[in-house]
Amino acid sequence: MSLDDSKATFVRLLTQSERRVYGYILKMVVDWNDADEILQETNVRLWEEFDRFQPGTDFAAWAIRVAHYQVLTWRKRRDRSRLVFGKAAIEALAMEQATANTVEGSRQAALAECLKRLSAVNRDLLTRCYSGAGTIRDVAGTLGRSTEAVYKMLQRVRLSLHKCIEQRLVMEDA
C-alpha cells in the first residue's frame, strides 16, 4: 500500500472510530481539556503504529486499546489528587467497555433522532453547553439567566434526551 493509500485508509478508519475513542477517553478522565489532549496523543500514536494494524480487524477496538494505555500514561504524570477515579474504578470501566461496543452505533443513531425531537431552544442550550465555549456559568452569562436556572434547564434536557434514547433502543430490540 502506498503512503497516499495508507493515509487515506488511516483517515477513513480514524473518522469512523474517533468519536468512540473520544467517548472512551472522556469517560476515563472526565475533563474536557485532558480528554482533548489524550485524544491527540492517541491519534499520533495510532499513526505511528499504523503499520502494525492488521487490515480487516477491528480498528476501533485497537484504537481504544491504544487510548487506554495513553490514559494510563497520562494518569502517571497527573497529580493524584486531581484524578477522579482510582485504579479499581478505571479497571471496572475498562471492563464495561467490552459490552458497550455492540450498542454504541445504535446509541449514536438514537441520539441523532432524539435531538431532532428537541425544541430549537433546547438544542441551542446543548450546543452552548457542550461546544467548549465555557462553563455553565459562562453560558448563563451569555443568555442573561442565572447559573441555577441554566443548570436546571440542562438537567431537564439531558434527562429527557436520555429517556428518548433508551426508549428507541428498547424499541429496536423488540
Next chain:
Amino acid sequence: MTGRHDDELFLRVHRLVTAQLDGDASQAEREELDSLVRESAAARRLFCDYMSETAQLRWRAGDVSSELLQDLLTEGTQPAWDMRVPLAAGILATLAVAAVLVIGLLPAILQPDSVQRTTTQTPPADRVSLGVATLTRLAGVQWTDEGESHSELSRLVQGDRLSFDAGEVEIVFDIGVDVVIRGPAQFEVRAIDRAYSGLGKITARVGKTGEGFVLETPAAKVVDLGTEFSVEVTATGSTDVAVFRGLVDLSVTGPHRGGSVEPRTPQRLRQGEALRVGMNGSFGRLMTISSDRFPSRAGDAAKGTAAPVIVDVRDNGDGDVKKFYRIVRAGLQEDSLAFVDRSHQWNGVDEVGIPEFLTGIEYVMPYNDDKFVERLEVCVDLGVPAVLYVFLSDDVPAPAWLTKDFVDTSVDIGLDETRTQYKPKHSTEDGPGRSVDTVFSVWRREVPEATTVTLGPIQAQRGRDGFNMYGIAAAPLTTGSVNEASASPGVSE
C-alpha cells in the same frame, strides 16, 4: 430508565459529572463519583451511557477532532504524516516529533485566545443536531454547475446533496458506514443511517455499528444487515445491487405501485448474490460483475487493466438465480477470494507462493455451488488471445471436456477453506502455504483469438461432501507464456 429511582441516579451522575467538567467539583464530589462507579454495576452502566451521550454532544457541538484530521491532510502540516518513522529510530526522536505535532494540533489548548479555533466562540444554534457524516476523500471530482461543492473533511448534514459529473467521493457516516460514490452521481445524505441515490455507482461497507443502514434509489430500498455491497443507479432509475459479504434486504420502491405490475416481495441477498430492480418493479438476474465496475476504497486492491482479458462470463442456469460471476481485474494474489458464495482463499501450496505466471492475472470467482449443477455450461468470453487456466481440485476426477482441450501443467495451487457445514473446524490463515486444505491442479489452454470458451460441469463423487467448484483465470497470450512448469518455482511433484 423506568422509574423514580433511575431518574434520581441519572440526575446524581449528571450533577457530579457536570461539576467535574466545569472544574467546580470538590474532593468529596470526586470521591462520590469514584465510589459510585466502583461499587454499583447499575451506576457504572448508567455513567458509561451518560458519558457516551456527553461525548457525542461535545463532538457534535464542538468539532473536537475535525481540525486535527484537516491539519494532517493539508500541505502545511505534511510532516505530521511523515512522522511515521520506524520504531527503531528511537523513542526520543518519536517523542520529539510527536511533541511538535501535538503542539501544532492543539491550538485551543496551547495557543493564545486570539488564534483559538472556532469552538471557543459562540456556536450557531442547532448545529448540535445536524452533522451526520464526514466527507473523507475526493478523487478527480467535477461538481455539477448547479450543485454545491464540498471539501475534504467537511461535515455533511441531513439534506446535503452531492452532485458531480465525474470522480469519486468517500463518505463516512457517524455510525461507521463507509460509502464510496463514483460519478456521474446524485447522492443525498438523509440521516445518520440513511441515504438516497438518484444516479451513480456506490460501494458501502457496513460494520457492526452500522447495521440497518438504508440506501434508497428511485427503484429500490436496500437495508444493510452488516455487509459490503455495491449499487448502480442508472439514468432511468433502474438499480443493480450486488452483495460481496454479509446480507442485505432488497425491496421495490419504484412507481410500479400504481401500475399494472404487482409489487414483488422483498428479496434477501446473501454473499455472492445480485439482482437488478427495474422501474416497473421487476427483478432480473445480473450474471457477471467485474471488480472495476464499482468504486473501491482508497488503499483497497488496485483497479483493472486497460484491456480486459476476460470480457464476460455467463452460464446456462435458471434465470431466477441471484448469484453472479465476479471477474477480478486486479488479479490473482495470495489470499484472493476464490468463490463469490464462500470465503475460501487461493494460496500457494507452500511458502514459495502462487506460481509467478498466475500472479496478478485476471480470474473469475464462480459460485462454489455450481459444483452441484450436472449440466452446467460456463461461457467465458475472452477479449484478446489468451491462455485460459482452469484450477481443478485433486479431489475430483478430471472431466472429459477438460482433458480434451486443456493440458495439465503439473503446477498446483492451494485452496485455504473457511468453515462450512462439512468442514466445521476449518479456518483461513494469511499467506502462502499456511492452512491449505485442498490442492488444485492448474490446467491450461491456449486460445489464439478473442472468442468464447465453454467449460462444463465437474464430476462429483457419489457420497462425498465438501468438494469444490473449479477456478478460472486468464492471461494474455504471449510467446513467453508457454512453459509454465519449467518457469515456476511453485511446481509440486
